[in-house]
Amino acid sequence: MSKNKLEAIFNGIASPVCLIDIDYTIQEANTAAVSFFGEPRELLIGSKCYRSFFDRSRPCTFCQGLDCLHTGVLQENETDVDDKVYSFQFHSVRSADKSKSVFIEIINDITEQKHMQEELVRTEKMAGIGTLAAGIAHELNNPLAGIVGTAEIMLSELEEANPHHEYVQDILSYSKTASDVIKELSIYSRKEEVKQKEPVELVRVLEFSLRLALRGVDSQNIRVERNYHALPTIEANEGELQQLFLNLIVNALQAMEGNGKLTLTCFEKDDFVQVKVGDTGCGIAEKYMSQIFTPFFTTKAPGSGTGLGLSNCYSIVDKMGGRIRVRSEEKIGSEFTTIFPLNEEGRESIHFTLVNDQNGMNDVFFIQRKVLVGEKGYLEESIHRKEDEKALHILAFKGLHPVGTVSLMTSERFWPLPISKYFDIKSVLKTRHCAEIIRLAVLPEMRNTSASIGLIILIFLLARATGVEELIIDVFADDTKTIKLYKKFGFVEVGSYCSPSPVTVLVLQSKSTLEKDRSQLRHFVKPLFSRLRPLFDFGDYTQAVHDEMDRILSADKITEVVEDVEEEIQVI
Known part of the structure; x- marks a missing residue:
C-alpha cells in the first residue's frame, strides 16, 4: 500500500x-x-x-x-x-x-x-469452548427430559434379569451425561449482570474448565499432568475464573494440535496462590511476546480466533489484584502463570524483594520511567543503562504490583561510581568501601507510607550488610522533602551540580541518626525493624540484613549496661 x-x-x-x-x-x-x-x-x-x-x-x-x-x-x-x-x-x-x-x-x-466491549466479551466466552458449543441450544433440554423420563419408567417396569434392563440403564446414564454437559455450558456462557465474589476452590474450577476444554478438541494423544497442592479458598467470581482457565487451557491444547503434554500446577507461596498452565506446543515467537495480551492480536488463521482471549485473561487477573506471566520458547512450549492474593489483605499488603530476574528488572525500569521520567524530568536515555545491570535493586510491592524502587551501586561492582561523571567524589569520600544510592522512585499514592520509608531503611541496611562504609546520593535541588528526609537520617550536604537541573549531593560518612540517637533507637527504630523483618526477602542477603538490624539494636543494650555500671559506681 x-x-x-x-x-x-x-x-x-x-x-x-x-x-x-x-x-x-x-x-x-x-x-x-x-x-x-x-x-x-x-x-x-x-x-x-x-x-x-x-x-x-x-x-x-x-x-x-x-x-x-x-x-x-x-x-x-x-x-x-x-x-x-x-x-x-x-x-x-x-x-x-x-x-x-x-x-x-x-x-x-x-x-x-x-x-x-461487553458484546465482544460475550462472543469470546462462547468462542472459548470451541466446536463443542456449535449446535447446542437450550431446546435440547426438553427432548432430553423426555428421554430421561421415559427411560426411568421403562426401567421401573423391567426386571433386572431382562436383557433390555442394561440397555435402558445405559440410555438413562448417557442422557443424564448429555444433560450435565448442557448445564455446564449454560453456567459458563450465562450473562452475569453483577459479578459476585464468593469463596472459590481453585482446583475444582480448574478441573471444570479442563473438562470443558477436552470435550471440544481431539485429546486422545494429550497427556494431562496434575501437580496440585492443598489450597485455601480465595474470594473471586467463579464465572470469571472459569473463563480465565478455559482460555488458557484451550490455547495450550490448540498449540499442541492434539499431541503433547498439558501440565496444570497449583500451589500456595507467601500468602499468594499460583496456577500454572504449561504445554509442549509450538511456543510463541519472541517478536510476539510483547503483544500477546493486546486486544485483537492473534497469530491464528482468520476465523479461528478473535484475539481477545488473552486480553480478557489479563483483565480478569488484573481486576483480582493478581498478575499473569508467560515463559515461552518456540518448538518447546509455553507456560502461563497466574498469581492471586488469597484475600483483600493480600492485595493491600506491602513487601520488599531484591531483584534477581528479568521480570524484576522490567518492574524497576517501569517504576523509574513512571516517576523519574514522567514526574522528575529525567531523560529517557538515563533509564536502563549498562551500569544498572550491575546495581542491587530493591522493589516495593503492594500486593503483587510494584509501587516503588531504589537501587544501590557499590564500588565493588562499579568504579568509579556513576555520580563521578558530574561530581568529584574523591574530594568528599574517605574510603573505597562506598556506594551510591540511586533512583529512589515511589508512585505518588504510596509516598510517606511504609513502602517509601521501608525502601530508604532497607537500602541503608543492605549497604551496611555488604560492608559499605560511606554512602553518597544526589537529589534534585527542588525536591526539598527528600533532601530534608535524608538529612534527618544523618546525611550531610557536600555540594551540587547541574544535569541540566540543579542537583544536591549528600553523603553519610558516620553512624546514621538511627544508630546515634538513643531515644529514636528505642521508640522508632526498634518497632520499625520489628515491622520490617517479615516484609522483605533479599535471598542470600536476607540474613545479613537481619544481622545488621541486630547490630544496630545492640547499641541500645550496650548503653543500658554502661548506665547500670555507672549507677553502681555512684552508689559505691
Missing part, C-alpha cells in the same frame, strides 16, 4: 489518533487530533503531548502510555474533556527504526466503547 493511501486512512479515522514516543514527543497526529486539540499539525509534531494537549509542564496524571509500553497491554483511562467523558486508550507498537519505544493514543466516546 502506498504512503498516500496510508496517510488517507490515518487521517480518515474519526477519532483523534497520535503516535507518541517514550519521551512524550508527538511523532504523528491525524486530522481529527489536529481539530480536537486546536493546534496546527506542524506545531503538534515534535512537541510534548502533555504541553500541546493540555498545556501542562509535566506528563498528565491519568496518562498510561508508559504502562502500556511496560506491559505491552492496552491501557485505558477516563477523564473529562470539554464537558464530555472520553476514554483514553494507549496501544504499544513497534517503531520502524526500533530506536525508541512508541505508543498510539486514541480517544473515543466511552459509552459506545463499553457497550461494544
Whole structure:
C-alpha cells in the first residue's frame, strides 16, 4: 500500500489518533487530533503531548502510555474533556527504526466503547469452548427430559434379569451425561449482570474448565499432568475464573494440535496462590511476546480466533489484584502463570524483594520511567543503562504490583561510581568501601507510607550488610522533602551540580541518626525493624540484613549496661 493511501486512512479515522514516543514527543497526529486539540499539525509534531494537549509542564496524571509500553497491554483511562467523558486508550507498537519505544493514543466516546466491549466479551466466552458449543441450544433440554423420563419408567417396569434392563440403564446414564454437559455450558456462557465474589476452590474450577476444554478438541494423544497442592479458598467470581482457565487451557491444547503434554500446577507461596498452565506446543515467537495480551492480536488463521482471549485473561487477573506471566520458547512450549492474593489483605499488603530476574528488572525500569521520567524530568536515555545491570535493586510491592524502587551501586561492582561523571567524589569520600544510592522512585499514592520509608531503611541496611562504609546520593535541588528526609537520617550536604537541573549531593560518612540517637533507637527504630523483618526477602542477603538490624539494636543494650555500671559506681 502506498504512503498516500496510508496517510488517507490515518487521517480518515474519526477519532483523534497520535503516535507518541517514550519521551512524550508527538511523532504523528491525524486530522481529527489536529481539530480536537486546536493546534496546527506542524506545531503538534515534535512537541510534548502533555504541553500541546493540555498545556501542562509535566506528563498528565491519568496518562498510561508508559504502562502500556511496560506491559505491552492496552491501557485505558477516563477523564473529562470539554464537558464530555472520553476514554483514553494507549496501544504499544513497534517503531520502524526500533530506536525508541512508541505508543498510539486514541480517544473515543466511552459509552459506545463499553457497550461494544461487553458484546465482544460475550462472543469470546462462547468462542472459548470451541466446536463443542456449535449446535447446542437450550431446546435440547426438553427432548432430553423426555428421554430421561421415559427411560426411568421403562426401567421401573423391567426386571433386572431382562436383557433390555442394561440397555435402558445405559440410555438413562448417557442422557443424564448429555444433560450435565448442557448445564455446564449454560453456567459458563450465562450473562452475569453483577459479578459476585464468593469463596472459590481453585482446583475444582480448574478441573471444570479442563473438562470443558477436552470435550471440544481431539485429546486422545494429550497427556494431562496434575501437580496440585492443598489450597485455601480465595474470594473471586467463579464465572470469571472459569473463563480465565478455559482460555488458557484451550490455547495450550490448540498449540499442541492434539499431541503433547498439558501440565496444570497449583500451589500456595507467601500468602499468594499460583496456577500454572504449561504445554509442549509450538511456543510463541519472541517478536510476539510483547503483544500477546493486546486486544485483537492473534497469530491464528482468520476465523479461528478473535484475539481477545488473552486480553480478557489479563483483565480478569488484573481486576483480582493478581498478575499473569508467560515463559515461552518456540518448538518447546509455553507456560502461563497466574498469581492471586488469597484475600483483600493480600492485595493491600506491602513487601520488599531484591531483584534477581528479568521480570524484576522490567518492574524497576517501569517504576523509574513512571516517576523519574514522567514526574522528575529525567531523560529517557538515563533509564536502563549498562551500569544498572550491575546495581542491587530493591522493589516495593503492594500486593503483587510494584509501587516503588531504589537501587544501590557499590564500588565493588562499579568504579568509579556513576555520580563521578558530574561530581568529584574523591574530594568528599574517605574510603573505597562506598556506594551510591540511586533512583529512589515511589508512585505518588504510596509516598510517606511504609513502602517509601521501608525502601530508604532497607537500602541503608543492605549497604551496611555488604560492608559499605560511606554512602553518597544526589537529589534534585527542588525536591526539598527528600533532601530534608535524608538529612534527618544523618546525611550531610557536600555540594551540587547541574544535569541540566540543579542537583544536591549528600553523603553519610558516620553512624546514621538511627544508630546515634538513643531515644529514636528505642521508640522508632526498634518497632520499625520489628515491622520490617517479615516484609522483605533479599535471598542470600536476607540474613545479613537481619544481622545488621541486630547490630544496630545492640547499641541500645550496650548503653543500658554502661548506665547500670555507672549507677553502681555512684552508689559505691
